[in-house]
Amino acid sequence: MLTTLNGRIQTRILALGVIGFIVALIITPVLPTGSLTIGQAYRVTLSVLLATIIVGVLWELLYHFLQQFRWEKDWPTMFGLLTIINEGALMWVLVHNTTIVLPRALHPSLTAFLIQFIVTWIVFWVIVNGPLRLMFHRWRFQGGRFL
Structure with missing residues (x-):
């Protein structure tokens, strides 16, 4: 059974929210955040995570449209895994070149952003494609939906 659009959106929100939050809690203190306090550093990482989740829902709509042209859908x-490239690039533009996600004073360095984004994405991808499928074995038969 293939995941449905609704299932992919639910999985992205729930798994990225939980996994991303845990990863952010662990890696934020060691990120190269310059002169930011630990509170400001957590605000940056959690804001980037929240923006990634919100923009990710929009990505899922685009991916669903593009999948309609594939034989397997x-x-x-x-x-x-490779969507890290386009999603990361868009998030960097939104985080660094605008004030939509963060005020200018809290814009992270490219290094800090890349460390957070890549580590979070790889951990998310590995867990969703491995342990999540084992722990929630009915998940696939429900189109990837949790609710």
Whole structure:
């Protein structure tokens, strides 16, 4: 059974929210945040995570549209990993070049952003494509929905 659009959105919100929050709690104190206090550093990482989740829902709509042109109506698993490139690039533009996500005084360095985004994305991808499927074995038969 393939995941449905609704299932992919639910999985992205729930899994990225939980996994991303745990990753942010762990890596924020060691990120190269310059002169930011630890509170400001957590505000930056959690704001980037929240923006990634919100923009990710919009990405899912685009991915769903593009999948309609594929015979299987699904992506190979590796495409899920490679989406880090386009999603990361868009998030960097939104985080660094605008004040939509963060005020200018809290814009992270490219290094801090890349560390957070890449570590979070890889941990998310590995867990969703491995342990999540084992722990929630009915998840696939429900189109990837949790609710």
